Amino acid sequence: MVNVSMPIGVLARSVGCKVQTIRYYEDIGLLPAAGRTAGGQRRYGETHRQKLVFIRHARELGFPLPAVRELLTLADQRESECAQADRVARRHLDSVNRRIAMLESLRAELELMLTHGHGNRIRDCRVIATLADHRLCTQVHHAEASGS
Amino acid sequence: MVNVSMPIGVLARSVGCKVQTIRYYEDIGLLPAAGRTAGGQRRYGETHRQKLVFIRHARELGFPLPAVRELLTLADQRESECAQADRVARRHLDSVNRRIAMLESLRAELELMLTHGHGNRIRDCRVIATLADHRLCTQVHHAEASGS
DNA sequence: CTAAAAGCTCCAGTCACTGGAGCTTCAAGC
DNA sequence: GCTTGAAGCTCCAGTGACTGGAGCTTTTAG
Numbered sequence: 100m101v102n103v104s105m106p107i108g109v110l111a112r113s114v115g116c117k118v119q120t121i122r123y124y125e126d127i128g129l130l131p132a133a134g135r136t137a138g139g140q141r142r143y144g145e146t147h148r149q150k151l152v153f154i155r156h157a158r159e160l161g162f163p164l165p166a167v168r169e170l171l172t173l174a175d176q177r178e179s180e181c182a183q184a185d186r187v188a189r190r191h192l193d194s195v196n197r198r199i200a201m202l203e204s205l206r207a208e209l210e211l212m213l214t215h216g217h218g219n220r221i222r223d224c225r226v227i228a229t230l231a232d233h234r235l236c237t238q239v240h241h242a243e244a245s246g247s
Numbered sequence: 248m249v250n251v252s253m254p255i256g257v258l259a260r261s262v263g264c265k266v267q268t269i270r271y272y273e274d275i276g277l278l279p280a281a282g283r284t285a286g287g288q289r290r291y292g293e294t295h296r297q298k299l300v301f302i303r304h305a306r307e308l309g310f311p312l313p314a315v316r317e318l319l320t321l322a323d324q325r326e327s328e329c330a331q332a333d334r335v336a337r338r339h340l341d342s343v344n345r346r347i348a349m350l351e352s353l354r355a356e357l358e359l360m361l362t363h364g365h366g367n368r369i370r371d372c373r374v375i376a377t378l379a380d381h382r383l384c385t386q387v388h389h390a391e392a393s394g395s
Numbered sequence: 396c397t398a399a400a401a402g403c404t405c406c407a408g409t410c411a412c413t414g415g416a417g418c419t420t421c422a423a424g425c
Numbered sequence: 426g427c428t429t430g431a432a433g434c435t436c437c438a439g440t441g442a443c444t445g446g447a448g449c450t451t452t453t454a455g
Contacts, residue, residue, distance in 0.1 A: 181372040
């Protein structure tokens with residue numbers, strides 16, 4: 100077990116994130132402000148650590164911070180309905196599915212670019228030609244290449 | 248055919264991007280600076296348009312700007328070797344594959360969260376429980392949820 | 396008591412744009 | 426030729442989710 104009154108660096112190591120990240124979470128009000136020593140340094144207990152684990156886990160699963168905030172609030176209301184947490188997760192699942200579909204069409208396109216016979220000079224290069232001319236695409240690929 | 252001397256808005260519409268994006272590409276030196284009217288407005292020709300199409304297409308395929316820059320340089324050197332463009336594309340394919348693999352494990356985790364039986368109160372909620380306790384995960388999911 | 400490690404705050408930078416304020420130029424209609 | 430409204434211009438700030446650094450103070454082990 101980790102000490103009941105950890106400095107920030109120990110907490111950071113114990114959950115596998117950066118010290119700055121923890122301070123950032125406090126800044127934006129995701130993690131409640133820690134108590135301070137007489138000299139002004141933050142000290143954390145087990146409750147903070149559990150909350151941080153929750154946040155990091157949700158982030159690893161790709162939930163954007165607003166969703167994490169929502170889930171955290173829900174987690175604190177142990178008597179409220181589960182349906183809302185399900186909705187958040189389902190919404191995220193939808194976005195994950197959309198991203199997978201898009202990446203798969205990109206993969207197909209890239210594989211086509213790479214496996215197609217081509218000369219060894221740029222002027223005959225399939226990769227370059229495909230990029231220069233959209234009509235050579237077999238796949239539909241539009242919009243949102245990023246985001247969580 | 249689009250006019251041989253387009254203002255920036257016409258060019259933007261013709262390739263499907265924002266006016267500011269074109270100015271941004273000029274700022275960072277990705278697109279060569281356009282000629283100007285006496286009054287200081289940019290005017291574009293077909294060469295610019297082709298370059299912009301190339302850039303947008305590469306971006307839609309998820310290539311990060313440094314890679315696009317590299318590909319553009321290659322495209323301009325029509326006699327150089329194709330192998331280098333292939334390497335850029337292959338590197339990108341690898342990263343796409345990694346992202347797909349990761350997203351698929353996230354999907355599995357999210358589906359598990361959602362399909363598992365659970366009570367209708369937060370205290371019995373599988374979604375919340377999974378986030379709070381990493382040990383409930385069946386999937387390995389680490390690090391880089393973003394980036395190309 | 397000293398010295399190094401770790402903490403603190405504040406600011407800037409990342410990536411690839413996007414939006415807005417406040418101003419100027421262009422082009423069509425009269 | 427003049428008006429007027431759309432579209433252009435520059436510059437600055439903001440996005441998301443951190444990350445890194447400067448310059449300082451506090452803690453803690455020896």
